Amino acid sequence: MLVEGVAHRAVEWHQGSGCVCWIDQRLLPFRFEKTFTQDPEDLAKAIETMAVRGAPTIGAAAAYGLALAGSFDRSCFFKYWLPRFRRTRPTAVNLFHACDVLEQAVAEGLSGKQLIELANDYADREVRANRRIGEIMAEYLARGGQRILTHCNAGWLAAVDWGTATAGMYTLHREGERLHVWVDETRPRLQGSRLTAWEMVQEGLSCALLADGAAAWMMSRGEVDAIVVGADRIARNGDVANKIGTYALSLAASEHGIPMYVAAPSSTFDMKLGSGRAIPIEERGEEELLEVEGMDEHGSMRRVRLAAQGIGSCNPAFDVTPFQNVTAIISEQGVFIPDTSERLPADD
Ligand code: MRU
Numbered sequence: 519m520l521v522e523g524v525a526h527r528a529v530e531w532h533q534g535s536g537c538v539c540w541i542d543q544r545l546l547p548f549r550f551e552k553t554f555t556q557d558p559e560d561l562a563k564a565i566e567t568m569a570v571r572g573a574p575t576i577g578a579a580a581a582y583g584l585a586l587a588g589s590f591d592r593s594c595f596f597k598y599w600l601p602r603f604r605r606t607r608p609t610a611v612n613l614f615h616a617c618d619v620l621e622q623a624v625a626e627g628l629s630g631k632q633l634i635e636l637a638n639d640y641a642d643r644e645v646r647a648n649r650r651i652g653e654i655m656a657e658y659l660a661r662g663g664q665r666i667l668t669h670c671n672a673g674w675l676a677a678v679d680w681g682t683a684t685a686g687m688y689t690l691h692r693e694g695e696r697l698h699v700w701v702d703e704t705r706p707r708l709q710g711s712r713l714t715a716w717e718m719v720q721e722g723l724s725c726a727l728l729a730d731g732a733a734a735w736m737m738s739r740g741e742v743d744a745i746v747v748g749a750d751r752i753a754r755n756g757d758v759a760n761k762i763g764t765y766a767l768s769l770a771a772s773e774h775g776i777p778m779y780v781a782a783p784s785s786t787f788d789m790k791l792g793s794g795r796a797i798p799i800e801e802r803g804e805e806e807l808l809e810v811e812g813m814d815e816h817g818s819m820r821r822v823r824l825a826a827q828g829i830g831s832c833n834p835a836f837d838v839t840p841f842q843n844v845t846a847i848i849s850e851q852g853v854f855i856p857d858t859s860e861r862l863p864a865d866d
C-alpha cells in the first residue's frame with residue numbers, strides 16, 4: 519500500500535541491496551522506519567519482538583529468514599534455524615506453514631537464489647490471496663454506508679499487503695463506496711489505536727477509535743452493521759483464534775444479531791486440528807498491561823506505568839471464537855459457513 523505516495527509491503531526483498539527489509543511496526547504510528555538485513559537472526563528477533571507481526575506477515579518474514587539461512591549456512595539449517603524460527607511465536611499457524619515450505623525446499627537442494635525466489639513467491643501468493651479476499655468480501659458486505667467494526671490490526675501491515683479484514687474495506691473505498699470503520703483493540707497491545715488507525719488514516723477511510731469495552735454498547739445501539747476480523751489460526755471445525763477480545767465481540771454480535779465475518783488466507787487454516795481447543799495461546803509479559811508506550815513531545819519513545827504499584831497482570835494475547843459465533847469465513851478459495859450442526863469429539 520502507499521505511504522506518502524510510495525508503495526511498500528510489510529516485509530519484502532530489496533533487490534538493490536540483496537537484503538530483506540521490513541517496516542518496524544513497534545515505532546508506528548510515530549515513525550515510519552524500515553530495517554534491512556541479510557542476517558536470519560535479525561528476522562527471528564523481529565518476529566519475537568513484534569517488529570513484524572500479524573499472521574501472514576509473520577509467515578512471510580519466516581520464509582525470507584529461512585531463505586537467507588538456507589543460502590548462507592546449510593549445515594545449521596535443519597538443526598538450528600528451523601527450530602529457532604518455529605520458537606519465535608506460538609499461535610499464528612502461518613509461521614509453521616512457512617517453515618514447512620522452506621524445510622522442503624532446502625531438503626530438495628534449491629540454491630540460495632531459488633530460496634529467495636521461493637520466499638518472494640510465498641509473499642506474492644499471500645498478497646494475491648488478500649486481493650481475492652477483498653473482492654469476495656466487498657461483494658459479501660451489503661453496500662451503502664456500512665459501519666464495520668474491526669479488531670486488532672488485520673490490515674496490510676499484518677498481511678504483507680492489502681490486509682485480510684481490511685482488504686474488503688479498501689476495495690469498497692476505492693470503488694467509491696461510503697463506509698465507516700470502528701477501530702478496536704485499545705488494550706492490551708493497542709494494535710487498533712496504533713496500527714489500524716494509522717492505516718485507515720493513510721487510506722482516507724472514515725474511521726474512529728472505539729474503546730474495546732464500548733463495542734457491545736455500540737452494537738446494542740444499532741451503530742454497527744458488521745464485524746470483520748482476521749485470524750491467527752482456524753481449526754477444521756471453524757473455531758478461530760485471533761487477538762484477545764475477539765471472542766467477547768463474537769458474543770455481543772450473536773446477542774445483537776450482527777454478522778461476524780473472519781477473513782483469512784488458506785495459510786491460516788490448520789487442518790490438523792479438529793477444534794480450537796488445541797490451539798496454543800501465547801501468554802505475553804505482564805508489563806504490556808501494566809505500562810504503556812508512546813512518543814513524548816520531544817519525539818522520544820517513552821514507557822510509563824499505568825497500574826497501581828504492587829499489582830501484577832494476566833495477559834493472554836489471543837482467544838478462540840467458537841465456530842457457532844462465526845457467520846462466515848472468507849478466504850481466497852471462497853466463503854465457508856461453519857457447520858453449526860457439527861459436534862466434534864474432544865480428541866485434541
Ligand atoms: O499479536 P499480533 O499483532 O501478531 O496479532 C495479530 C492478530 O491477531 C491479527 O488480527 C491476525 O494476525 C490477523 S492477520 C491479518
